[in-house]
Amino acid sequence: MSLAGELFREFALLSFVAFGGATALLPEMHRVVVENHHWLDDTTFTHLYAIAQAAPGPNVLVVTLIGWEVAGLLGALAATLAMCLPMSVLIYLLIDRWESFSGKRWQKAISLGVAPLAVGLVFSGATLIAKSAGLGWAAWLLVGATVVANLRTKLHPLWFIAVGAALGLLGLV
Amino acid sequence: MTATGTENQNRPDLRALFLGFSSVGLSGFGGVLPFARRMLVEEKRWMSSEEFNTQLGLCQFLPGPNVINLAVVVGKRYQGVAGAIVAPLGLLAGPFAIVLLLALLYDRYGSLPIAQSMLRGIAAVGCGLLFAMAWRMGTALKDKSVFLPFTVLTVAAIAWLRWPLPSVMIAGLLLSGGVAYWKLGRK
Numbered sequence: 001m002s003l004a005g006e007l008f009r010e011f012a013l014l015s016f017v018a019f020g021g022a023t024a025l026l027p028e029m030h031r032v033v034v035e036n037h038h039w040l041d042d043t044t045f046t047h048l049y050a051i052a053q054a055a056p057g058p059n060v061l062v063v064t065l066i067g068w069e070v071a072g073l074l075g076a077l078a079a080t081l082a083m084c085l086p087m088s089v090l091i092y093l094l095i096d097r098w099e100s101f102s103g104k105r106w107q108k109a110i111s112l113g114v115a116p117l118a119v120g121l122v123f124s125g126a127t128l129i130a131k132s133a134g135l136g137w138a139a140w141l142l143v144g145a146t147v148v149a150n151l152r153t154k155l156h157p158l159w160f161i162a163v164g165a166a167l168g169l170l171g172l173v
Numbered sequence: 174m175t176a177t178g179t180e181n182q183n184r185p186d187l188r189a190l191f192l193g194f195s196s197v198g199l200s201g202f203g204g205v206l207p208f209a210r211r212m213l214v215e216e217k218r219w220m221s222s223e224e225f226n227t228q229l230g231l232c233q234f235l236p237g238p239n240v241i242n243l244a245v246v247v248g249k250r251y252q253g254v255a256g257a258i259v260a261p262l263g264l265l266a267g268p269f270a271i272v273l274l275l276a277l278l279y280d281r282y283g284s285l286p287i288a289q290s291m292l293r294g295i296a297a298v299g300c301g302l303l304f305a306m307a308w309r310m311g312t313a314l315k316d317k318s319v320f321l322p323f324t325v326l327t328v329a330a331i332a333w334l335r336w337p338l339p340s341v342m343i344a345g346l347l348l349s350g351g352v353a354y355w356k357l358g359r360k
Contacts, residue, residue: 112320161202
């Protein structure tokens with residue numbers, strides 16, 4: 001199978017468990033792309049995540065970048081489509097029936113039950129980025145400062161990105 | 174172009190859907206859902222805020238990128254299949270092009286020390302934003318004493334043991350969803 005085809009298969013499978021969006025999938029994408037297939041190395045993976053953060057658009061675009069680095073334009077299209085298409089089709093078919101099962105006990109149970117798992121996935125994604133970026137102590141300080149500032153202020157995320165880029169350029173992290 | 178009048182039911186055509194969702198896609202950094210809400214409910218008045226909340230329910234219930242799911246729902250509602258294709262395309266087309274442009278720059282200049290150090294700084298900040306997001310999602314959990322342990326188990330399985338996500342999610346959903354189902358029945 002071609003690289004783009006393989007990407008499509010792997011990412012389409014992941015889209016079914018993407019509770020919490022593409023961000024929640026970072027650890028698993030890392031496993032597939034870096035550990036299992038060796039399509040990318042740790043550094044490139046981290047860089048792609050950084051670029052996706054600095055670009056506008058839905059979070060899912062980190063997938064586009066991974067697809068591009070693995071298999072060019074075809075890879076970018078395959079990865080993006082794989083992540084979006086299965087659930088789009090499902091939601092198209094289900095939306096008219098949503099009213100009839102929303103509020104049912106099993107529906108509420110799934111919503112309640114999935115939430116703590118999604119938190120765990122996003123947290124795992126953060127530890128994974130930290131690990132593959134090989135952060136030093138100064139970078140950890142920056143991570144801590146970002147967490148505090150992001151939770152305490154309403155500053156636009158772009159400011160954080162700009163500060164990170166500037167500190168990086170100055171060689172401080 | 175601003176919507177005038179107070180009725181909710183302006184019927185957008187395909188072009189309006191594409192352009193409306195393009196503006197949403199291009200305005201958000203690190204998640205565009207709040208921008209989608211602003212466009213749909215406040216600016217264009219394609220839906221009321223109650224409608225938005227109900228429809229978002231399914232989009233958040235199902236896995237996958239929520240805002241793409243939302244675009245499919247809104248597109249379908251106004252223009253059927255064509256709308257359901259055009260709206261998410263509008264959402265993705267602009268950012269897709271920008272990201273590929275950045276990828277081209279990265280392929281050409283990414284190995285330069287200056288780019289490497291800049292990306293290292295951004296990655297650290299991005300990592301902090303993720304921790305903050307996890308924190309925010311965690312504090313929003315209901316019934317923390319019951320459900321936070323499942324967060325801990327998920328982190329242990331995924332980040333520490335490196336178990337595969339699909340099996341972890343299925344097992345986790347059975348356990349955590351099962352507990353939720355049981356608790357809902359007791360009320």
